[in-house]
Amino acid sequence: MIHVRKVVPYALLLTVATGIYMFSFAFGEIAPEGLSTFQTLLGIKAFLGLWLGIRGFNQVFLKIDPLVFKSHKFPFMLVIIIIILSQFMHI
Numbered sequence: 001m002i003h004v005r006k007v008v009p010y011a012l013l014l015t016v017a018t019g020i021y022m023f024s025f026a027f028g029e030i031a032p033e034g035l036s037t038f039q040t041l042l043g044i045k046a047f048l049g050l051w052l053g054i055r056g057f058n059q060v061f062l063k064i065d066p067l068v069f070k071s072h073k074f075p076f077m078l079v080i081i082i083i084i085l086s087q088f089m090h091i
Contacts, residue, residue: 009060016053019046041089048078 023046027039035043052075058064 009056012053012056016049019049019053038089041085045082045085048082052078 023042027042030039055066055075059066
């Protein structure tokens with residue numbers, strides 16, 4: 001467990017950083033008609049992922065406790081929502 005607690009925060013930061021980098025490639029150009037369903041869902045997922053990344057960075061590295069949603073239930077629900085949105089992106 002000691003090793004997991006040392007590795008996981010850095011792995012999550014790497015995941016968020018690569019997600020930010022890959023977002024620009026996956027999002028594509030916005031058509032004159034507006035955002036596609038894929039782009040809308042990807043934007044929602046990116047927002048939720050960034051929120052989780054900033055929250056985790058503040059907690060682990062800056063030792064700042066969250067001001068709102070102090071339990072782990074809300075971030076877990078966001079992860080579940082991100083997974084569900086991923087399933088809808090393929091429809």
